[in-house]
Amino acid sequence: MPEVFSDTDKQSHDLFHSYCRFPGILFEGQHEHEIVLLTLRAHPLTQIIWITLSFFGFVLPLIIDVFLIGRASPSAIFFGNIFWWALVSSFAFYNLIRWVFNVGIVTNERVLDVDYVFIQKEVSEAAAFDIADADAKTTGFFQDLFNFGDVFIQTAGTKSNIEYLHVPHPNEVVAIVSKVSHDSHGNN
């Protein structure tokens, strides 16, 4: 059985802030007495593709320059290199922003899912009382090995379901969400 709230007052930030307990953050529309229990981001391992691409992107002009020197003007080569590096750093920055702001939030009153894709953000939320079921799905070798997976939170009726994809410790997340839901039912 996963541990739910053994250290309730203890703030923790695991795996590059992808799994934070009691993170002490504020978000838009937060109620006065609402406490953020958990913030979730995709496991850092899922970001390895853009990190690798960015690394090779930075190195690439150094290789291409060998063939360009003597064939193109120095100012054009310099401009090309600077522009390319700026593009690569923007690509890396955009992916970093996507990772940082694609966040799942579990509070003592509700669950929220903030999704960000370029110039588009979407915030879905479900009240704890409306949570019907929470499931964790872990598939594949790496997800098993590094303990991350998808969490699906189903809500009652036609309200939107919440998904936290590739988050660390999915079973613990389900346990926490279930406890929040259970507590809200107990209060009503």
Place this chain on the structure above:
Amino acid sequence: MEIIDNLFNFIQQGNLFTFFVKVFGIALGGIYLFFTLIMMQQVITLKKVVGVHDKGFLLLFAQIQFLVAIAILLYAVVIL
């Protein structure tokens, strides 16, 4: 007529490639400047939606990118 003569002289002197490189540079620089401006605004907006303990580094990086984009555009206009 003088403009057309100058244009033909310009093409005949073999500066056409340089001219296209400059136009290409200015166009790309302009698009990139617009992109970094959007990114900067996005960071400001997103930080209002969810607080992140980044100590202002995300916005700082976005602003640095914006300044680099201005430098790239100026380089394309003046030097390239």
